[in-house]
Amino acid sequence: MSRKILLEHIDVPGINTFDTYRKMGGYRSVEKALKTMSPDDVVEEVKKSGMRGRGGAGFPTGMKWSFLAKPVGVPRYLVCNADESEPGTFKDRYLMEKIPHALIEGMITSSYALGANTSYIYIRGEYFYVLRILEKAIAEAYANGFLGKNILGSGYDLDLYVHPGAGAYICGEETALLESLEGKRGNPRVKPPFPAIAGLYACPTVVNNVETIAAIAPIVNMGGDEYAKIGIGRSTGTKLISASGHINNPGIYEIELGLPVEEFIYSDKYCGGIKNGKKLKAVVAGGSSVPILPANLILKTANNEARLMSYESLSDGGFVSGTMLGSGGFIVYDEDSCIVRNTWNFARFYHHESCGQCSPCREGTGWMEKVLHRIEYGHGKLSDIDLLVEVSKKIEGNTICPLGDAAAWPVASAIRHFREEFEWHIKEASISQTRNFGLLAAHEALVK
């Protein structure tokens, strides 16, 4: 359960340089793909691997690739989404910073599979120093003949560019990213058409997360069937988890999907338990937009089975008692955390980041933030709780892009699981300004 694939050579000194990376077996997938496989063979291997997109939605990558339209005479593009901006997620930055060539190798192999001759890495503006690292790595790849014209004498040409965003969360949404890459205002597009039909410059485009693309190299190297054996069920492979919050060892962990959540939180190999010997209160398992779960539900599903770190197990029970793996931003809260303040903080983020294009999200996110602010600072009314639930329902599913859902879920789930705490915040307004609520009585007996 501790097999490392992406971060296998993370501790090798100088792994960020081309020579060391090559010595450790880097760029083998490019050689294998370009010399021995047809583009369709590569797509087939990725399909067999069963890998699901690592950006958050968890859509099978091979299937996404097979949807790509291939009209004659029209260029196709691969765009890497390195606009990692989900609060709680920082895995892509780590990967790009430490092993930039892993992403570039994946980009070359994937571009070959998709028949793209120009590919882009869209990186968030705040990662400016990572952009320099990537550009250096790209220059090295060009110098060694892995990018440019006639790569490895195969006749395949590829140009790779890095493009920085200007610091907007919304540009992590794939169509907003494409708009921004085209030099326009980063507003999500109305779908259909999906990017696979008309994406960048109205040409067929695939947009994939950094981690997804980096995982293409090992899939090609070991073969799709072999990769599919790692993990559990339909959650194949390994996943980078960004662990943060009240834990002893915050950081990036590469886990094999299917690891029990309990082991992940309490094992010394991973998070190392809750800081200062406190009790676990809640977990946001996949970045700020996924529903928050209280300790009892994150460790065990509603059917009393152990909850695993996998797409299926985390979403077991739907949104009533489950959550999502999302992008793997694993935020842990101890018993002293204030769920109301945390929810307000998330709502403030989504209010700030709403692009303002469609009405429910533009107006609703601000409304939710204001109501939560009022509750947090002791001016709430009991009717506010139902109002929040109603506003979140009016936003959810009615917007152009998933930002509306992402704003609605944390609020709705916090109220679903921690309603007592919200009520306490309102009824005991003056006390709530001096101390935190602590654990719910119902949860206390169940957690370590």
Next chain:
Amino acid sequence: MADKIKVTIDGQSVEVEPGTTILNAARQIGGDIVPPAMCYYSKLKGSGGKCRTCLVKVAQGSEKDPRPMPKLVASCQTQVMDGMVVENTTSPEVLEARKGIVEMLLINHPLDCPVCDQAGECDLQNLSFEHGASNSRYEFERRTFDKVDIGDKIQLHMNRCILCYRCVYTADQITEGRVHGVLNRGDQSEISTYISAAIDNDFSGNVIDVCPVGALTDKTFRFKNRVWFTKPVDAHRDCDHEKCSGKVVLWYKGEDVLRVTARKDQYGEVESFICNTCRFEKKATADWTIEGPRKIEDTSVISSNHYEMAHPLPVIEKNEALIEANKKMFHKKIK
């Protein structure tokens, strides 16, 4: 041309060309089942999908794949499939969602209809009358902006804006050179010109007509009169501007033409765009050839006060076409 496909909306079937959107199919049927649209504008490419008031439920995706669509869809963007079954006014879910959208649209809207020039012909006013609640649950300060003059003929009152982007598409597609767009994001987004540059081209006045609310108003008409006290009359002139049709509506008060607008159809869309000269400069009856009275829907407040018998408009008495049209009402007065 491919065969026509059949779509059923609220129990009424219609056959349309492939590629038609649900909204346009509903408009072919007409009547109450047409979803309201605040941002979609058939004459502007790329418009729509933003306001979400036209959300409908697709109860059956198509003949081949009868599964319903999981979410409500924007009818102005979703193309019909053969055998699609759509629920608009018959779906409580849709009406509930629409009520929510209207509430959202109104929470930052100043509701200053009593002093707004658009009142009486405002899409948002009609929408909230039909779908909105009588009071708001929003208890916070509304966002506010200063009024801005964009050019000497147009005023932008951003507080009232619902960010439909219609004016942006108009400025982009109808006028020469784009100087007009959206700044900032979220609920702080604002329609603006780059560093308050004036909109200075001979088609800019059309942004006033496409605005569904009172955010962009005609400065030559501001505070002159309430629209329901004015009398709309169809007229045309031979405009030498190549893109201008010269077909307008003159809004009379007494003998004076208070304003000139393009002709709008029943969905509030202009029939053809007009140039600034026709809109702002030609405000004398002598400039125009009168065609006849403008037909305004019975439900509009504008039609409540028309062509009263006691004091027919001087323009009606002078014009053959208007005399003919109003013969029944005025037979006693008109000689």
